[in-house]
Each structure stands twice: as C-alpha cells, then as structure tokens.
Amino acid sequence: MAAKEGKTIALKVLVDKQRNRVLFVESGKDFVDIILSFLTMPLGTIVRLTRKQGQSCGIGCMDNLYQSVENFKSEYFQKKILKDMLLRPKNSSEVLCRKLELNIDDTEPTKYYVCYNFLYAKYSKFGQHKCNSFSYSNNMHCGCGSLMSTEIFLSNDEVVDAAAEDGGLFVKGIMFMVTDDLQILPITTETSFTHLKSLGITGRDVLDEKSINVDVEEIVDILRNSFLLEMPLTEVLLQKHVHETLQVSKFQSNNTTQAKSRDTASFESPHIMIKLAISKAQNKIMYAEAGEGFVDFMFSLLTFPLGSVVKLLDQSPSLRCISNLYKTAEGTALAKHVRTASKAVLLSPMVPQPPTYITPVVSGKLIKNPSDSGKAEPLVVAVNSIPFGEFVTKPAMFMITDDLVVTPLSFISCISLLEKENIPMDNIEVRSVNVGQEEVRCI
Numbered sequence: 001m002a003a004k005e006g007k008t009i010a011l012k013v014l015v016d017k018q019r020n021r022v023l024f025v026e027s028g029k030d031f032v033d034i035i036l037s038f039l040t041m042p043l044g045t046i047v048r049l050t051r052k053q054g055q056s057c058g059i060g061c062m063d064n065l066y067q068s069v070e071n072f073k074s075e076y077f078q079k080k081i082l083k084d085m086l087l088r089p090k091n092s093s094e095v096l097c098r099k100l101e102l103n104i105d106d107t108e109p110t111k112y113y114v115c116y117n118f119l120y121a122k123y124s125k126f127g128q129h130k131c132n133s134f135s136y137s138n139n140m141h142c143g144c145g146s147l148m149s150t151e152i153f154l155s156n157d158e159v160v161d162a163a164a165e166d167g168g169l170f171v172k173g174i175m176f177m178v179t180d181d182l183q184i185l186p187i188t189t190e191t192s193f194t195h196l197k198s199l200g201i202t203g204r205d206v207l208d209e210k211s212i213n214v215d216v217e218e219i220v221d222i223l224r225n226s227f228l229l230e231m232p233l234t235e236v237l238l239q240k241h242v243h244e245t246l247q248v249s250k251f252q253s254n255n256t257t258q259a260k261s262r263d264t265a266s267f268e269s270p271h272i273m274i275k276l277a278i279s280k281a282q283n284k285i286m287y288a289e290a291g292e293g294f295v296d297f298m299f300s301l302l303t304f305p306l307g308s309v310v311k312l313l314d315q316s317p318s319l320r321c322i323s324n325l326y327k328t329a330e331g332t333a334l335a336k337h338v339r340t341a342s343k344a345v346l347l348s349p350m351v352p353q354p355p356t357y358i359t360p361v362v363s364g365k366l367i368k369n370p371s372d373s374g375k376a377e378p379l380v381v382a383v384n385s386i387p388f389g390e391f392v393t394k395p396a397m398f399m400i401t402d403d404l405v406v407t408p409l410s411f412i413s414c415i416s417l418l419e420k421e422n423i424p425m426d427n428i429e430v431r432s433v434n435v436g437q438e439e440v441r442c443i
C-alpha cells in the first residue's frame, strides 16, 4: 500500500551554501532502507511511478516499452491478467517494502485465494489431493468445483520477522550518511571528514545544516534523478536545476564490449531469430520483425528488479547513482550494517515466482495440517498458470522500432514508417540475425 497522503520523513542535510549543493544527508535507517529499496523495484514499477508524475523514467527506452504494453489490446495477450502483470509487476520484496517508513510503490499487495475445502476439509476423508491450487483472484474455480474465494496469507516472511526485532528492514544501525550520489556509509568522524575533504570543503564557514521533510513524490523524484544526474539529492532537496549543465545519461551501449562478445559465442540462452529491416543508404536499422519469443523477452524486462538489472549490466553501461547505490550495498563499508538476509534481496533480487509451498494463515491463525508438523503445504499451483515469461499470444509477429516501440506487425505500418523517414522501398534490405544473451544485455 502506498504511504498515507502527506506522510513525510525528516532528514538532516549538510549543505555547501556557497555552491548550494548537498554534502550529505544524515539519517537513520528509515531513509537508508527507502533508498536501498529502489534496487528491489521492477523496471515497470519505476516507469509507472515516474509517469504518474508526468516524467520520463530516465532508463533508456523503457517508457516506450511500457507504453507499447499499455497500447496492446488485451486480446494480444494469452490472458488479460498478463497485461496487468507487466504494467503493475510484483516486487518479490513487497512484504518487506510495505513496512518502509515511506513506500513509494503503490502496487496492490498480492492476494492468494483458495477454496473452502482447501482449508477445512482437505484432510478429511473426502477431497484429498483435489484441492492443491490457489488463485490470484477470487473468481476462479478449484479442481473440486468450489469457488476459490477464501483469502489466505502466507506466513513465510522470515525476513520480515528477523527485521521486526529492531525495526530496520535492509540495514541495521542508528545513523548513516547518504552522499549526494547515493553512497551510503555509517557515520564516523573519519568518513565525514574524508568525504568533505574530497568535495573540497575545508572550512566550517560554507557549511549549513537544513532540516528537510521529504514525501513520497520527492522520493520518486530522487529515484528518477538517480539515473540522470550525479547529484540527485541536491536536485530534489535543494531544487536546484542542474539538468542544463550535466550530461544526461541514457542506457548507452558499450560498443567495444558489444563487438567483442558477439564473436565469442558464449551464450547460455537459446538464440532467438529476428529480422532487421535495414536502410542500405543510411546503414541504419529501421525496425525489427520478431515473433512472440523476442517480444515476451522484451516485455519481461518490465518485471526485472532494478538490482538485477545493475548486476546483469555489470556496471556497463553505468546507471549512474543507482550503480553507486548497488556498489554500496555490495561493498565492505556498509557490510556490518546490511542484513545477511537482505543482501541477496538487494543485489540479485528475483522476479517473483508463484509460491510452490504455502503456509496459509486465516484471520491470524496458522491453518495446520494435522498429518504433519504444521509446516508448509506442498505443491500449491496457481490455477490456469502460464509458463513463466510467456505473455503475448502466439504465434504472432511484431514490429519493434529502434527506440523499443512494439506493435503487432502490420505491413502498412512498416510502409508508413519508411515514408516518414523518407526511405525508398528498394533501399531496404532484410537481414536475419540471431539474438543471444550478449545482445540482450546490450538492449
């Protein structure tokens, strides 16, 4: 659930008043947890949250990809729910993130429903093994024929339980410093002085301390600016418009790596064949034509958590301050403070998968299986589940432009694209290429 309207979090900010920039924010673990939670967010969520503020998300062409999904008719998807899954992807740390002091992600909590028999009659002599399903919605029918309308809660939130002891979620500790470029360090005299020195601050006279309350919107703004600027905190907290002077970073592909790896044939994933329509005169890709496999992959990018994207990119291209944040969570300076259980959640967050075991809780009570020790229920499968990562209807062909706008293939659209770019038809060459893991990384 999103934070309550108007809720804010108080920050102490050390400012260089001469240059009007944030030197660092001194904060408790609340703010640090919020900043670190960025890494758990699926790209689709980041696009959605920034769009709500009328802004582009700042990550390459992800806005176009998101818009493509939105424009796709529901009938192009194997199931209507899949479109929602891409537009409102689940965060695998959603239970944890809902406990943040300010949670910017307003995605609805995942709900699980079972039939009445699953809970109360399953272990009687009737109905055994029939009710082994759950549903994400309350209007499906179970294998036993009953409506699956009883909401259950999973009680496997061990991470949350561990965190609950001292209130922190991803980190433990009392006071931290968050630098303007999102490095997080435990506060010590030495780290503070070293940091100030590195910014050329030697005298106290330029220092100013400000108390600033930030709200959900400003946190989203910090997130968005983390991809674009070197100083997102200055931008948001001091509202200084530095866009003009700073180079805007996009997902620039690293051409040398790309060229090198293309020859090494070290792909683990199967290749997907796509066709490129190339303008011979301009030596430019006009669009790609691809089947459902490639489009499923492109769309599934929206469900990738940010931390996994940073990991996949392996710092190249850099995602600016988000890369700093990732390095912070990974590095030694904060090692004592990052919870062991949280480290994996931040550094290689998973795309949520349906639970295969379930420990149902109804009205706060654990429903126990009398035949064993009351632990998790095995083999609970989603009703009508679709193999993970398959979204669009098949077979089908799609057209993907260079800036990742995806539409069902229509030759008329192709022709109008060529017309728009003023390219004669006989200038177009169609080339087949294999797309493997390395190309996927570059995208």
Ligand SMILES: [Zn+2]
Pocket (backbone or CB within 6 Å): 115, 116, 117, 118, 130, 131, 132, 142, 143, 144, 145, 146
């Ligand atoms: Zn049932």
